[in-house]
Amino acid sequence: MKPAPFEYYAPTSVEEALATLQSLGYDGKVLAGGQSLIPAMNFRMARPAALVDLNKVKELFYIKPTSDGGLAIGTMTRDSVVEKDPLVSERFPIVPYVVKHIAHPQIRNRGTFGGAIAHADPAAQIPALSVALQARFLVRKQGGERWVNAEDFFMGPFMTVLEPEEMLAEVVLPPMAKGSGASYQQVSRQKGGYAQAAVISVVVVDENKRCKDVRVVLFSVGETPILSQTARKILVGNVPTAEAIAEVAEKISKDEVDPGTDIHGTAEYRRHLVKVLVRRGLTEAFERAK
Amino acid sequence: MAGKYVHQSILRLEDPELITGNVQFLDDIELPGMLHAAFKRSDYAHARIKSIDVSEARKLPGVIGVYTAEDFGDYIKPGPLQVPPPTAIKGATYVARTTMPIAKDKVRFAGEPVAIVIAESRYIAEDACDLIYVDYEPLEAVVDLEKALQPGSPLVHEDLPSNEAGHVRQERGSWEEAVKEADLVIKRKFFINRNAGAAMENRGIIVQWDKHAKQMTIWCGTQSVIALRNQTAARLGLFESQVRVITPNTGGGFGPKINTSLPDDVLITYLAMKLDRPIKWVEDRRENFLATTSERDQVHYCELAVKRDGTIVGLKDFFYHNTGAYNPYMMTVPLNSQTHTVTNYRVPNFLTEFYVVFTNQMIVTPVRGAGRQYGVFVMERMLDAAARELGMSPVEIRRKNLLPANAYPYYTSIIGQDFVEGVLDSGDYPTSFQKTLELIEYDKFVNEVQPKLRAQGKKVGIGVACFSEGTGVGPYEGARVTVGGNGKVVVTTGYTSQGQAHYTTFAQIVADQLGVDVKDVKVITGDTGYFGWGAGTFASRGITVAGTATHLAAQKVRQKALKLASKILEAPEEELELADGVVRVADIPSKFISLGDLANLANPMRGTMEPGAEPGLEAVAYYGPPYGATGAGAVGLIIEVDPETMQVSLEKMAFVHDCGTPVNPMVVDGQIHGGIQMGIGDAFYEELIYDENGQLVTASFMDYLFPQATDMPKKLVLGHMETPSPLNPLGIKGVGEAGAIPIPSVFVQAVENALQETGVEFDRDTLSPSRIFTYVQQAKGA
Numbered sequence A: 001m002k003p004a005p006f007e008y009y010a011p012t013s014v015e016e017a018l019a020t021l022q023s024l025g026y027d028g029k030v031l032a033g034g035q036s037l038i039p040a041m042n043f044r045m046a047r048p049a050a051l052v053d054l055n056k057v058k059e060l061f062y063i064k065p066t067s068d069g070g071l072a073i074g075t076m077t078r079d080s081v082v083e084k085d086p087l088v089s090e091r092f093p094i095v096p097y098v099v100k101h102i103a104h105p106q107i108r109n110r111g112t113f114g115g116a117i118a119h120a121d122p123a124a125q126i127p128a129l130s131v132a133l134q135a136r137f138l139v140r141k142q143g144g145e146r147w148v149n150a151e152d153f154f155m156g157p158f159m160t161v162l163e164p165e166e167m168l169a170e171v172v173l174p175p176m177a178k179g180s181g182a183s184y185q186q187v188s189r190q191k192g193g194y195a196q197a198a199v200i201s202v203v204v205v206d207e208n209k210r211c212k213d214v215r216v217v218l219f220s221v222g223e224t225p226i227l228s229q230t231a232r233k234i235l236v237g238n239v240p241t242a243e244a245i246a247e248v249a250e251k252i253s254k255d256e257v258d259p260g261t262d263i264h265g266t267a268e269y270r271r272h273l274v275k276v277l278v279r280r281g282l283t284e285a286f287e288r289a290k
Numbered sequence B: 001m002a003g004k005y006v007h008q009s010i011l012r013l014e015d016p017e018l019i020t021g022n023v024q025f026l027d028d029i030e031l032p033g034m035l036h037a038a039f040k041r042s043d044y045a046h047a048r049i050k051s052i053d054v055s056e057a058r059k060l061p062g063v064i065g066v067y068t069a070e071d072f073g074d075y076i077k078p079g080p081l082q083v084p085p086p087t088a089i090k091g092a093t094y095v096a097r098t099t100m101p102i103a104k105d106k107v108r109f110a111g112e113p114v115a116i117v118i119a120e121s122r123y124i125a126e127d128a129c130d131l132i133y134v135d136y137e138p139l140e141a142v143v144d145l146e147k148a149l150q151p152g153s154p155l156v157h158e159d160l161p162s163n164e165a166g167h168v169r170q171e172r173g174s175w176e177e178a179v180k181e182a183d184l185v186i187k188r189k190f191f192i193n194r195n196a197g198a199a200m201e202n203r204g205i206i207v208q209w210d211k212h213a214k215q216m217t218i219w220c221g222t223q224s225v226i227a228l229r230n231q232t233a234a235r236l237g238l239f240e241s242q243v244r245v246i247t248p249n250t251g252g253g254f255g256p257k258i259n260t261s262l263p264d265d266v267l268i269t270y271l272a273m274k275l276d277r278p279i280k281w282v283e284d285r286r287e288n289f290l291a292t293t294s295e296r297d298q299v300h301y302c303e304l305a306v307k308r309d310g311t312i313v314g315l316k317d318f319f320y321h322n323t324g325a326y327n328p329y330m331m332t333v334p335l336n337s338q339t340h341t342v343t344n345y346r347v348p349n350f351l352t353e354f355y356v357v358f359t360n361q362m363i364v365t366p367v368r369g370a371g372r373q374y375g376v377f378v379m380e381r382m383l384d385a386a387a388r389e390l391g392m393s394p395v396e397i398r399r400k401n402l403l404p405a406n407a408y409p410y411y412t413s414i415i416g417q418d419f420v421e422g423v424l425d426s427g428d429y430p431t432s433f434q435k436t437l438e439l440i441e442y443d444k445f446v447n448e449v450q451p452k453l454r455a456q457g458k459k460v461g462i463g464v465a466c467f468s469e470g471t472g473v474g475p476y477e478g479a480r481v482t483v484g485g486n487g488k489v490v491v492t493t494g495y496t497s498q499g500q501a502h503y504t505t506f507a508q509i510v511a512d513q514l515g516v517d518v519k520d521v522k523v524i525t526g527d528t529g530y531f532g533w534g535a536g537t538f539a540s541r542g543i544t545v546a547g548t549a550t551h552l553a554a555q556k557v558r559q560k561a562l563k564l565a566s567k568i569l570e571a572p573e574e575e576l577e578l579a580d581g582v583v584r585v586a587d588i589p590s591k592f593i594s595l596g597d598l599a600n601l602a603n604p605m606r607g608t609m610e611p612g613a614e615p616g617l618e619a620v621a622y623y624g625p626p627y628g629a630t631g632a633g634a635v636g637l638i639i640e641v642d643p644e645t646m647q648v649s650l651e652k653m654a655f656v657h658d659c660g661t662p663v664n665p666m667v668v669d670g671q672i673h674g675g676i677q678m679g680i681g682d683a684f685y686e687e688l689i690y691d692e693n694g695q696l697v698t699a700s701f702m703d704y705l706f707p708q709a710t711d712m713p714k715k716l717v718l719g720h721m722e723t724p725s726p727l728n729p730l731g732i733k734g735v736g737e738a739g740a741i742p743i744p745s746v747f748v749q750a751v752e753n754a755l756q757e758t759g760v761e762f763d764r765d766t767l768s769p770s771r772i773f774t775y776v777q778q779a780k781g782a
C-alpha cells in the first residue's frame, strides 16, 4: 500500500499551478484534499506521473457572497469549512446538511468542495448537490477559462469534461428562488458510509402552493447524478398531492435510475429505496417550501 | 473474592503512557541498516505456477534481493501444526496440510505469496513486486463448501483423494430414541459467514541477527512468543536461547496473531541471517484481509427433537466447516462450534458431526469467539424455531431447557478444543437469564410498549439469547514474581498482551498478596528474554490461567518474605502481616522491615545459604487447569426496523454475564463492550465475501464494513453475576470472548420479532438491510 513513484509540484499561485499543469499535460494530476486520490495511489489503482498540489495556493480557499444572493466557493475550500460557514447555512441551509453526511470529520477537514466535484464519484454528495442547486463551475487553464453548468459537467463515473491541463477553480451557487424548499434523504450502511441510494430534492412553490419548479437529483444509483425529468413533468404547475408524489416516486424508481447489485445491496433493494426516498424527500421539501 | 485491589475497578495502569503516545509499537522501531520486505502475492485463488520472472525486479535500484521458493531450497516446507489433532476423540479422522511459507508449483488462495522482495525501503520493495511476472495456469477454484466434497470437485491438495480435511462425530444417548420420544422434530439449515480478526494494528515483524553474539532478536506483536521462538529456533537449527522474541505494544490480536510459521516469520528470519541486516515487514490492510488468517464459514443441517411442552429430548447437527487452503490450526474452531451447541441447555441425547473442508480461500484459525458463537447461534435458532412451531414464547422455551442452578459440575459428554470432556464447573444460568429479562424489561416491552408502538405502525422487536463460553483452557501458563531491592515488584510471564489490561489486572493480584501499592508492580509480558515458558494468548485464558500462575507465584514470594521476616523480626509468621510495602508485626506496627530490605537480605553476598533454599524474594509458579472454567450469560435486545428501508436501529441491549471473580470489574465491562461491538459486526456488518473464482471482494474497509462507535446500541446495560469457579484459587473464569458470542443469535431473533407479521425466518447471520428486504419479499411471496 505504497504509491508508485511520482513527481511532486507545490505551486503557490493559480498561474503557477496552471503553467505546471500545461507543461505536464496527461502526466499531471491535481492534488486537492487527497482523500480520494491518495488512497487510490496507495492501492496503485491511480499512478499519476506527477502531482500538482493545490494546498499552498491560498487564493483557492474562500467562500464569498455574490451580489445576487448566491455564493462563490473556491475549489480548495474544505468540506468542514462549508459545513460550518454561517453564510452558507443562511443562504443554502441544505448544503451543510448534505455535507455533514460525507464520511467523517477527519475526512471533511481535508476533503475539498471542488475536489469532490472534479472526482465525480457517482456515490458522492457534492456533485449531486451542485446539479440540484444549478451550480456553475469556473474551469481555468493557462491563458483561458470557461464556465460549465453542473448539469453538463459529469460524463460518467469518475469522468468529467475537464481536460488534463484544466483545473476547476470556483463553484458558483445561484440564489435559491423565493418559495423554495429542499430535502436530503439517503440510506447508507453506516453513519459516514457511502450512500446506497440518495436523493436531493429542491422545490419551488407559488403563493397557491402550486409547484413552480422541482429538481430531484438522485445519486449512487447510476453513473452520474441523475436529474429527474419525470418529477418536473408530473408536478410543475400542480399542487403536489401525496398521490402525485407517490406517482413520481414510483416512476423514477422504475424508469430513471439504474442501480446495480453489489455486496451491500441488490439492485431490487436499491430501486425500492429510491421509491421510498423520493417520496419522503419530496414530501419534506414541499412541507418546507410552505 | 475481594481484596484491596482484586475485585476493584482501578484505572488501567498502562493508559497514561498509551494515551500520551509514550510507547513503542512495532512500526516505531527503526534499527540501523534496516531493510524492508514486501510480498508478491498470487492474483489467483488456484493456479499452477509455470514460471516466475524476477529479472527486472532484481535490477531496480535499491533492491537487495528477490526470492522465490526455488531460492530457499530445502528450507521451504509446510510448517508445523500449531495445534495437535484431536486424537482423544474416538473415531476422529484428519489430514494435515499446513501452511506453505511461499508457494511452490501451485498457489492455493488469492494472496498467497509467490515471491519476497527485500529492499532499502518498503516503497522500492513494492515497486519491485510490480516488476515480477508470474506465468500462471489458472485452475478451477474450490469455493463452495458443499460442492467441495462432491466427487469430481477440483482438489486444493492434489495428493489427497478429496477436499476432506477431517471428520468428527460425537454423541450422547441415542438420537433415534430421542426422535421416538419426541412430539416434534424440527429441521433447519443455517449458513454462517466468514469474518476477519481485523485488529487495529496489523501483523508485522522485525528480525535482527547479531552474527558476533550469534543471537537473533525478533520483535513481533504475536499472541505466542514461545511458539514463535521455538519454531524459529528449530527451523534455523539454533538453540531456543539464541532466539529472543519481544512483543512491543500491540494494537489488538483477536486471534489471527496466534499463528506462527507464516510466510513472514519463516522467510524473514532466514533472510535477516543470510543478508546479515535487520529486516522489517509491516502487513498492510489489504494483505491482512487477503492473507492473514480469518474465520470460517459453516453450513449446518440441524434437527431438534422436542416434547410438546418445549422440553428438548435430542439434537442432531451435521455441519461443514471451511478451513481454507491449509489447516495448521487443526480443529479448534469447529470443535468449539460443536461443543457450544449442546452445553448451555440440557440436551439428553445428541449426535453431532462435522466435516472440515479445504477450499481455495484464506486459512481459517480462531477469531474472538473462535466458533463458539456459531454453536450458540445454531442452538438459539433451533429454540426460536421450536418456540414458533409450538406456539411458545422464546423465553418460556429457554427457561424450560436451561441447565438448572444445581447442575454443576455438569459433565457434557463432549470433548472440546482442549481434548478433554467439557465439564461446566459452576454457574447459575436461570438466574442470569432472569436478570437479563428484568434489565431489558421483557414483560413490559411485550405487554405494553410493543403493542403501543405497533399500533403506531412502528416495527419494534425483542430478542433474548443465552450462551456459555468455555474459557481458560490448558495446557498451562507461568509467571515469575520478583521483589527488587527498591521494594518494587516485577512480574514476568510468557503470556502476551494486545490491550487486555494485563499490566493492571496481574498487578492487582500481586499487590494483594504482597501488600504493596499496585503502582509498584511492573508487569512484563511476552518477552522470551524474561520468561521462556507458556502457550499463548487465546481462549479467554489470560486472567484464569496466567493470572492464577501469577497469584501462585506471589503467594510463594509471600511465604518466603514471611519466613525471612520472622527470623529477622523475631516474631512467629502468624503474627506478621504484609502491608504498605513492609512486613510488620501485626500488634507492634513499629516493628517492621521493608520488602526491599528483605529482598536484599534474601540475596546474601557472603556467608552460607541453607540447603534447599532459593535466593531472593522471587518465585516461579505454573498453573494448568484440568479443564477450562466456563463463563456464561444472557442477552436481551430491543430493536426498531424501518419497515420500508429495513434499516435496523439498536435501541437497547441488556447483557448479563458471569465470569466468576472479576479481578477488575471495569476491565471486564470493557471486554464485554468490545465483544458486543464485535458481535454486532458479525450480526449485521462484517463479511468476507469470495466470488466464484475465489477472489476476495472485500479486501479493504471500503467494502468490509466494521462496526463503529455509532453502531453500538443506544442504551447498553450490563448486569453481573459471580459464581466463583472452583478450579482456581481466585474463582476466575475468562471473559475475553463472551461479549461477541450471543449477539448474532439475539440480533436475528429481534429482527424476526419486529417483522413478525411478515412471517419471515432467518437462516443466517450478517443481516444487511438488503438481505432483510430480500427475505421479507420471499416470505411475502411464499
Ligand SMILES: Cc1cc2nc3c(=O)[nH]c(=O)nc-3n(C[C@H](O)[C@H](O)[C@H](O)COP(=O)(O)OP(=O)(O)OC[C@H]3O[C@@H](n4cnc5c(N)ncnc54)[C@H](O)[C@@H]3O)c2cc1C
Pocket (backbone or CB within 6 Å): A029, A030, A031, A032, A033, A034, A035, A036, A037, A038, A039, A075, A101, A102, A103, A104, A107, A110, A111, A112, A113, A114, A115, A116, A117, A118, A119, A121, A123, A124, A125, A126, A162, A166, A167, A168, A169, A192, A193, A194, A195
Ligand atoms: C473513508 C472515506 C470515506 C469517504 N466517504 C465519502 C462519502 O460518504 N461521500 C463522498 O462524497 N465522499 C466521500 N469520501 C471522499 C472524499 O469526500 C473525497 O475527499 C472527495 O470526494 C474528493 O475530494 P478531495 O479534495 O479529497 O480530492 P482529491 O482526492 O485530492 O482528488 C480527487 C480527484 O479530483 C481531482 N481534482 C481535485 N481537485 C481538482 C481541481 N480543482 N481541478 C481538477 N481536478 C481536481 C484530482 O486530480 C483527483 O483525480 C470519502 C473518503 C474517505 C477516505
